[in-house]
Amino acid sequence: MSAFWRTFRRNRLAVVGGVIVACLVVVAVLAPVLSPWDPHRPDVKNILAPPSVAHPLGTDQLGRDVLSRMLYGARVSLSVGFVSVGIATVIGLMLGAMAGYNGGTIDGAVMRVVDLMLVFPSFFLLLAVLAFIRPSIWTIMAVIGATGWMRVARLVRAEFLTLKEREFVVWSQSIGASAFRVIWRHILPNAIAPVLVAMTLGIPAAILTESGLSFLGLGVQPPYATWGNILNEGKDAIEIAWWLSFYPGLAILVTVLSYNLLGEGIRDALDPRLRQSGRFVGRAR
Amino acid sequence: MLAYVLRRLILAIPLLVGITFISFLVIHLAPGDPTEGAGAGDPSIRNNAQARQMLRELYGLDKPLYTQYGRWLSRIVRLDFGRSFAPDGRPVLQKVVERLPVTLLLNVIELMIIVALAIPIGVSSATHQYSAFDKVTTIFVFVGFATPDFWFALLLMMLFGVQLGWAPISGLRSLNWEYLSFWRQQWDFLSHLLLPISVATFGGLAGLSRYMRQSMLEVVRQDYIQAARAKGLAERVVIRKHALRNAVLPIVTILALSLPGLIGGSVIVESVFAIPGMGQLMVQAVFERDYPVIMANLVVVATLTLMANLTADIVYGLVDPRIRFAARRGGR
Numbered sequence: 365m366s367a368f369w370r371t372f373r374r375n376r377l378a379v380v381g382g383v384i385v386a387c388l389v390v391v392a393v394l395a396p397v398l399s400p401w402d403p404h405r406p407d408v409k410n411i412l413a414p415p416s417v418a419h420p421l422g423t424d425q426l427g428r429d430v431l432s433r434m435l436y437g438a439r440v441s442l443s444v445g446f447v448s449v450g451i452a453t454v455i456g457l458m459l460g461a462m463a464g465y466n467g468g469t470i471d472g473a474v475m476r477v478v479d480l481m482l483v484f485p486s487f488f489l490l491l492a493v494l495a496f497i498r499p500s501i502w503t504i505m506a507v508i509g510a511t512g513w514m515r516v517a518r519l520v521r522a523e524f525l526t527l528k529e530r531e532f533v534v535w536s537q538s539i540g541a542s543a544f545r546v547i548w549r550h551i552l553p554n555a556i557a558p559v560l561v562a563m564t565l566g567i568p569a570a571i572l573t574e575s576g577l578s579f580l581g582l583g584v585q586p587p588y589a590t591w592g593n594i595l596n597e598g599k600d601a602i603e604i605a606w607w608l609s610f611y612p613g614l615a616i617l618v619t620v621l622s623y624n625l626l627g628e629g630i631r632d633a634l635d636p637r638l639r640q641s642g643r644f645v646g647r648a649r
Numbered sequence: 650m651l652a653y654v655l656r657r658l659i660l661a662i663p664l665l666v667g668i669t670f671i672s673f674l675v676i677h678l679a680p681g682d683p684t685e686g687a688g689a690g691d692p693s694i695r696n697n698a699q700a701r702q703m704l705r706e707l708y709g710l711d712k713p714l715y716t717q718y719g720r721w722l723s724r725i726v727r728l729d730f731g732r733s734f735a736p737d738g739r740p741v742l743q744k745v746v747e748r749l750p751v752t753l754l755l756n757v758i759e760l761m762i763i764v765a766l767a768i769p770i771g772v773s774s775a776t777h778q779y780s781a782f783d784k785v786t787t788i789f790v791f792v793g794f795a796t797p798d799f800w801f802a803l804l805l806m807m808l809f810g811v812q813l814g815w816a817p818i819s820g821l822r823s824l825n826w827e828y829l830s831f832w833r834q835q836w837d838f839l840s841h842l843l844l845p846i847s848v849a850t851f852g853g854l855a856g857l858s859r860y861m862r863q864s865m866l867e868v869v870r871q872d873y874i875q876a877a878r879a880k881g882l883a884e885r886v887v888i889r890k891h892a893l894r895n896a897v898l899p900i901v902t903i904l905a906l907s908l909p910g911l912i913g914g915s916v917i918v919e920s921v922f923a924i925p926g927m928g929q930l931m932v933q934a935v936f937e938r939d940y941p942v943i944m945a946n947l948v949v950v951a952t953l954t955l956m957a958n959l960t961a962d963i964v965y966g967l968v969d970p971r972i973r974f975a976a977r978r979g980g981r
Contacts (some may be wrong), residue, residue, distance in 0.1 A: 480667040482906075483958070484951045485913030488931060492675050492947050495935040572797055576917055579799045580932055595800060599921070602807050609807070613800030621795035 371633035378629020384622035392438040401429035403436045403589050412605045422607035433589035440590040444505050444574040445567040451509025453563055456516025461547055464524025478514045486511050494582050501584050508570050516562050523555035557634045564627035568620040575616050591616050653966045653973045661959055669725055672947040673718050730945035741945045752915050752926035763853045771861020793855025802848045802921040816843045819923040845922045849914055860903045868896040898969050905961030909954045
């Protein structure tokens with residue numbers, strides 16, 4: 365752990381990314397305290413007001429304060445990122461472990477399903493599912509998670525395939541440990557590093573996806589403020605109110621960038637071997 | 650080679666069946682009766698007995714699942730996707746066919762631009778590792794990855810469309826297109842493509858040039874490169890002939906893997922710039938709950954990706970004999 369920390373600290377960009385991510389989490393948690401205005405309160409006298417002292421990032425079509433809405437939006441973005449990646453990781457871990465540990469027919473079947481899921485451009489698949497399910501923050505999390513587990517499954521399977529041949533695993537099997545115990549106590553702890561990296565790099569991808577869906581009007585629905593749906597409203601006013609489109613997008617950019625830097629830093633510090641073979645950050649779509 | 654191609658084609662068949670199966674499953678995700686809320690975009694159809702009857706007939710919803718799937722599949726094989734729920738009620742196939750070329754054209758142009766730019770960028774930043782150029786491209790890569798494409802699109806629209814007025818910001822043709830001379834028409838079309846293509850290439854370019862750099866850095870470390878240098882070949886020859894050719898190989902695979910992403914990106918780009926392609930059709934269909942169009946769209950887009958992957962596999966086998974031999978030995 366201390367070796368990890370030493371290597372990680374030397375990577376200045378990764379540290380900066382980590383600090384920004386930490387700040388974002390604090391901001392999201394403290395949104396009700398930090399917001400200068402009620403994010404849902406319209407103000408007819410201040411419609412589309414440019415940035416000023418009272419409204420540092422201006423107001424929207426209903427006169428709502430953009431800064432306050434963005435602070436609340438941070439909650440949505442971050443929690444969608446965490447939860448959907450959590451769901452994807454659980455699915456990916458289970459299927460990947462099943463395929464890698466058993467091998468043979470099960471492995472073949474799981475990997476064909478992975479191939480199949482990867483043939484669908486995920487944005488089309490997401491939209492198709494959302495046509496049938498009412499979009500809310502929970503369904504968005506579930507749907508992004510359910511369509512994003514394939515990379516984790518492949519990673520875990522590859523790790524399991526090599527680890528299950530190792531001596532400590534074979535020994536533990538030979539003294540009669542159950543499959544569950546072997547997987548849980550012996551293989552999984554050794555396979556967790558790449559999964560952790562994939563999770564850190566999966567969060568920004570999920571945030572991009574959520575904001576893309578909200579931007580199209582098919583994500584988290586108003587009146588809940590998210591960075592994506594502020595942009596969605598902003599696009600109708602780009603000719604008169606640049607601030608409505610500019611700031612939420614900038615927030616997404618900074619968040620995703622910080623997570624990516626942090627993820628790369630964690631990857632390099634956890635396991636330098638991954639630096640070469642490791643997939644570079646994936647785009648959401 | 651022929652055996653290799655055939656093998657690839659046969660392996661694609663189960664995937665093709667799988668595509669139809671997943672697309673079929675999606676409609677059954679709806680809680681309760683899938684016909685409920687069908688055609689929500691059109692008040693005259695909402696919960697209308699006729700539309701629901703249409704759906705029930707189309708999918709045989711009163712039959713067991715496997716019968717339903719079988720019936721649906723036999724229609725799909727004959728390219729019968731049913732009729733749209735939209736007020737025009739046109740055959741779905743017609744709607745898809747008129748939009749497919751637009752999306753294909755956009756994606757092919759994007760792909761060509763990405764490849765044409767990413768390879769030289771990746772090679773120069775690898776051969777001049779840690780130079781100013783390398784650092785600038787690294788920053789570009791990270792920013793490119795993190796930039797939401799819809800936001801980038803809005804920024805370009807604000808700057809070039811609204812402020813400077815250099816490029817049109819929506820559709821594919823000006824209103825007065827019919828009255829322009831032939832060359833003017835071509836120019837008009839190209840200028841409409843300018844912003845959408847810039848947006849769509851941005852992220853992909855960042856990714857591919859990064860991979861190219863990585864691949865090149867790995868190849869340059871190999872012994873055969875040192876051997877080539879040792880026998881006194883010019884550096885230019887070593888890079889272009891010995892290193893580049895080997896470094897480009899994995900890029901073919903990466904490119905194939907990134908295709909679903911590129912095609913998926915059409916949804917955003919086409920919606921923002923009001924381009925009548927598959928992506929826009931999909932978004933409209935989702936808003937209108939036009940189920941037949943949604944399912945057809947899914948099947949077509951996934952099949953398209955599958956075909957693109959297949960082409961990449963075959964190209965890979967063509968340029969790298971090692972792949973063909975590995976396949977013959979039974980590896981995948």
